[in-house]
Amino acid sequence: MKRDDRPQRWRMTRRGFLIGLGLVGGGLALGAALGLPAARLALADLLGDGTGPPASFPKEPAIWFAIQPDGRVVMAMPKVEMGQGVHTALAQLAAEELGVAWEQISVTQSSSIGPVRDPAGTSASYSVMGLFPVIRETAATLREMLRAAGAEQLGIAQAAIEQGFVIDPANPARRIGFGELAAQPRVWQAPAEAAPLTPPDRWRIIGQPAPRLDLPAKVRGAAIYGYDARAEGMLYGAVARPPHLGAKLRRAAPGTALSRPGVVQVVIRDGFAGVVAESRLTAYAALNDLELEWELPPPFTHQDLAERLAAQAGSGTPIQQRGDAGAALRGTQVIEATYRTPLAAHANLEPQAALVDVQPDRVRAWVSTQSPVQVAESIAATLGRPADTVEVTPTYLGGGFGRKLLITAANEAAILSAAAGKPVHVGWTRTEEFRYSYLRPPTYAAFRATLDGQGNIIALEQRHASGNVLFDFIPAPLRWLLGSDFGAWRGARLVYNIPNLLVTSQTVELPVPTGPWRGLGLLANVFAVESFIDELAHAAGSDPLEFRLRHLPDSDLGQRFRATLLAVAEMAGWRTPAPVGRARGIACSVDMNTVAAHVAEVGYEDDKLRVYRVWAAVDPGLAINPDGLAAQTEGGIMMGLSATLFEQVTISEGRIDAGNFDRYPLLTIADAPEVAVQILRSGDQPFGGGEPPMGPIAAAVANALFALTGERKRQLPLG
Amino acid sequence: MELTINGQQYTVADEPARPLLYVLRDELGLTGTKFGCGAGICGACTVHVNGVATRSCQTMLAAVAGAQITTIEGLADGERLHPVQQAFLELQTPQCGWCMSGQMMTAAALLAENPNPTREEMIAAMRYNYCRCGAYARIARAVMRAAELMKEGAA
Numbered sequence: 001m002k003r004d005d006r007p008q009r010w011r012m013t014r015r016g017f018l019i020g021l022g023l024v025g026g027g028l029a030l031g032a033a034l035g036l037p038a039a040r041l042a043l044a045d046l047l048g049d050g051t052g053p054p055a056s057f058p059k060e061p062a063i064w065f066a067i068q069p070d071g072r073v074v075m076a077m078p079k080v081e082m083g084q085g086v087h088t089a090l091a092q093l094a095a096e097e098l099g100v101a102w103e104q105i106s107v108t109q110s111s112s113i114g115p116v117r118d119p120a121g122t123s124a125s126y127s128v129m130g131l132f133p134v135i136r137e138t139a140a141t142l143r144e145m146l147r148a149a150g151a152e153q154l155g156i157a158q159a160a161i162e163q164g165f166v167i168d169p170a171n172p173a174r175r176i177g178f179g180e181l182a183a184q185p186r187v188w189q190a191p192a193e194a195a196p197l198t199p200p201d202r203w204r205i206i207g208q209p210a211p212r213l214d215l216p217a218k219v220r221g222a223a224i225y226g227y228d229a230r231a232e233g234m235l236y237g238a239v240a241r242p243p244h245l246g247a248k249l250r251r252a253a254p255g256t257a258l259s260r261p262g263v264v265q266v267v268i269r270d271g272f273a274g275v276v277a278e279s280r281l282t283a284y285a286a287l288n289d290l291e292l293e294w295e296l297p298p299p300f301t302h303q304d305l306a307e308r309l310a311a312q313a314g315s316g317t318p319i320q321q322r323g324d325a326g327a328a329l330r331g332t333q334v335i336e337a338t339y340r341t342p343l344a345a346h347a348n349l350e351p352q353a354a355l356v357d358v359q360p361d362r363v364r365a366w367v368s369t370q371s372p373v374q375v376a377e378s379i380a381a382t383l384g385r386p387a388d389t390v391e392v393t394p395t396y397l398g399g400g401f402g403r404k405l406l407i408t409a410a411n412e413a414a415i416l417s418a419a420a421g422k423p424v425h426v427g428w429t430r431t432e433e434f435r436y437s438y439l440r441p442p443t444y445a446a447f448r449a450t451l452d453g454q455g456n457i458i459a460l461e462q463r464h465a466s467g468n469v470l471f472d473f474i475p476a477p478l479r480w481l482l483g484s485d486f487g488a489w490r491g492a493r494l495v496y497n498i499p500n501l502l503v504t505s506q507t508v509e510l511p512v513p514t515g516p517w518r519g520l521g522l523l524a525n526v527f528a529v530e531s532f533i534d535e536l537a538h539a540a541g542s543d544p545l546e547f548r549l550r551h552l553p554d555s556d557l558g559q560r561f562r563a564t565l566l567a568v569a570e571m572a573g574w575r576t577p578a579p580v581g582r583a584r585g586i587a588c589s590v591d592m593n594t595v596a597a598h599v600a601e602v603g604y605e606d607d608k609l610r611v612y613r614v615w616a617a618v619d620p621g622l623a624i625n626p627d628g629l630a631a632q633t634e635g636g637i638m639m640g641l642s643a644t645l646f647e648q649v650t651i652s653e654g655r656i657d658a659g660n661f662d663r664y665p666l667l668t669i670a671d672a673p674e675v676a677v678q679i680l681r682s683g684d685q686p687f688g689g690g691e692p693p694m695g696p697i698a699a700a701v702a703n704a705l706f707a708l709t710g711e712r713k714r715q716l717p718l719g
Numbered sequence: 720m721e722l723t724i725n726g727q728q729y730t731v732a733d734e735p736a737r738p739l740l741y742v743l744r745d746e747l748g749l750t751g752t753k754f755g756c757g758a759g760i761c762g763a764c765t766v767h768v769n770g771v772a773t774r775s776c777q778t779m780l781a782a783v784a785g786a787q788i789t790t791i792e793g794l795a796d797g798e799r800l801h802p803v804q805q806a807f808l809e810l811q812t813p814q815c816g817w818c819m820s821g822q823m824m825t826a827a828a829l830l831a832e833n834p835n836p837t838r839e840e841m842i843a844a845m846r847y848n849y850c851r852c853g854a855y856a857r858i859a860r861a862v863m864r865a866a867e868l869m870k871e872g873a874a
């Protein structure tokens with residue numbers, strides 16, 4: 001969307017909505033600034049720029065849609081599309097409450113400055129859950145405004161709404177389209193009363209498998225991603241990389257780079273050396289022509305990191321506490337086990353990429369990013385310019401998985417574009433992506449537990465340690481307040497009814513950059529917790545499903561776990577034996593309030609561990625798009641399996657060994673199991689979708705492996 | 720030097736040692752073909768050279784002079800999607816979509832040569848295309864579905 005297509009002025013209504021007029025070609029837009037919980041807004045703003053809540057936020061709508069004269073509805077998307085189907089799910093919410101046909105709605109991506117500004121970014125499986133009330137209320141309000149205008153036009157007191165028309169119920173042939181109404185000059189009033197929301201039993205579009213809006217372009221290869229961004233007169237950039245993690249550039253000189261044909265400029269500033277050239281290959285080749293001297297930090301290996309976690313795990317912050325686990329464990333027969341997971345890479349198939357055009361008075365950028373607002377602020381800081389002169393437009397993302405929150409490539413392209421006076425594209429190579437990205441941190445979890453005579457857990461203690469996940473994104477005072485990184489311990493708390501329970505988590509500083517990976521700590525922590533629960537089930541001589549069921553609390557969440565576990569057990573035929581030579585394992589988790597349970601069936605084929613089948617039951621509360629959630633579940637299981645079976649970043653002498661997929665192979669279609677997914681519904685409110693469904697996979701496989709071999713594997717990868 | 724891509728003639732700088740991928744994406748603006756690894760491992764850059772699925776990151780210009788090159792932009796017959804594209808759309812297969820041009824080009828080359836693949840033959844052809852989003856279950860179904868659509872179209 002061109003900048004000029006935006007409503008020029010927003011007028012606040014009594015109930016906190018914003019009415020916008022003056023779209024090109026006429027039309028009406030309604031937005032909402034409020035609706036997200038105030039605390040979350042404040043936190044998002046704090047995370048956004050670290051200076052506390054800026055005054056600007058509530059003056060612009062956080063969500064809006066516009067009705068065009070032809071009746072089409074255009075929705076300005078605050079969230080980015082990285083394959084999770086969020087554009088489609090959010091458009092479903094709007095189409096439902098507006099009372100238009102699904103075919104009438106289309107979406108446009110917002111940039112860092114508008115039409116809607118989203119300091120929260122697209123992460124944490126929060127988009128649909130967080131915007132569910134806001135979008136529906138705003139759409140319902142717009143619908144009621146159109147209904148009132150249409151009724152007046154038709155000269156009736158009560159009008160009906162159907163598929164984008166206001167209709168006279170006494171004579172359905174008398175009707176007027178939303179587009180026609182929106183184009184009329186009139187003073188639009190929001191209703192004084194809250195507009196009624198469509199009750200769940202009348203939903204036409206929510207809960208339906210609406211086809212993804214982004215797929216027609218994607219099957220034609222026409223969707224534009226950050227790596228594809230192009231502009232007139234653009235050049236390509238490449239940046240010199242340190243030989244070891246944490247090495248500093250001591251001295252740099254252009255060397256012979258400038259005499260290489262196609263090289264336009266060499267840019268050297270404090271700690272940075274880069275090349276601008278007419279082609280990407282020339283820019284990268286010219287990096288070898290530079291004269292560079294690096295200051296190397298002491299070398300280390302990935303084993304050193306694991307030892308650091310183990311050494312510090314004893315001193316963590318309590319994150320779950322009940323009864324007195326320490327006392328209950330004393331003098332009893334204690335079952336102990338320690339679980340470890342390695343460093344891992346995101347390996348999103350599109351490496352990070354940005355096109356940045358630095359002009360004298362403003363900066364425009366097209367970036368594959370989950371956080372356009374933060375990337376804009378980071379570019380502004382890099383260039384020393386005011387933040388409001390930088391506009392970052394997020395493109396489609398070739399995979400996000402938490403990797404595309406901070407985009408170093410955008411700052412690099414900005415530096416190079418400022419020097420060259422032309423738009424510059426920086427697209428990392430696979431080697432850069434492997435060696436210079438933040439990684440999923442290693443984890444360590446030491447358990448101790450004791451059972452009573454009936455085989456029930458009396459006491460359980462977990463000492464958890466991990467590298468940073470979200471701490472690098474959080475201002476220092478908040479870090480101190482939190483004590484440990486809540487991203488790192490996602491999934492580490494136990495749902496089970498255990499009278500004496502203590503879980504502590506220690507956040508350990510590591511010499512490698514670490515950060516959020518799909519699900520944050522979820523996969524690693526559920527692997528540890530649900531494997532250990534399985535150990536206890538076997539120690540108690542219980543069936544692992546029955547053991548879990550009898551330890552579930554009687555709460556609402558406990559009931560949802562029970563239903564989800566029973567559903568997956570039924571799908572997998574848990575009570576019937578696995579085929580000869582195979583065995584099954586079960587595990588469950590909750591994340592962003594979505595409950596998931598998996599059964600995996602494994603065996604050995606040519607001496608290689610093989611996962612033949614996975615059954616998954618997922619209770620997301622309400623799935624806005626069940627097919628979309630099923631796809632996320634299938635995908636999360638495959639990505640989680642890849643991590644479970646194969647993935648591990650190793651470091652020798654302070655350098656990440658993998659420079660491409662040959663040293664870091666991913667799961668392929670040949671390794672992929674058959675997957676069956678069942679989506680449950682437990683209410684009228686959606687919870688998280690993109691990450692939670694993958695939670696149990698590593699544990700389900702490890703538990704199946706134990707059932708097959710009698711040998712407990714306590715470290716990823718298993719394969 | 721002259722290249723024939725999607726039935727159209729293009730003149731590009733005469734640098735025979737340049738990989739086709741960079742010429743397609745950066746010089747000709749055909750960005751539907753994707754970069755994933757630059758090392759012949761991931762399959763994101765797959766195009767057809769005389770109908771054969773080929774990794775454009777490993778293919779030098781010298782090797783394709785005079786050949787018929789097809790990219791994802793040329794897979795459809797104008798408005799009419801290729802059966803592989805139809806099947807991928809019908810089964811809502813792409814997630815992020817970055818790997819999907821390569822997946823569809825690999826599948827289309829397979830089905831052109833073997834319109835009736837068994838599941839094993841399909842896996843053998845598709846197994847060198849990574850999908851980090853993990854859409855494998857749907858990719859497998861979509862390729863088999865495309866074979867059906869081709870039969871229906873031919874009947």
Ligand code: FES
Pocket residue numbers: 753754755756757758759760761762763764765774775776777
């Ligand atoms: S980019 Fe060519 S195979 Fe990966």
Ligand code: FES
Pocket residue numbers: 083349398399813814815816817818819849850851852853854
């Ligand atoms: S759809 Fe994202 S990599 Fe395949």
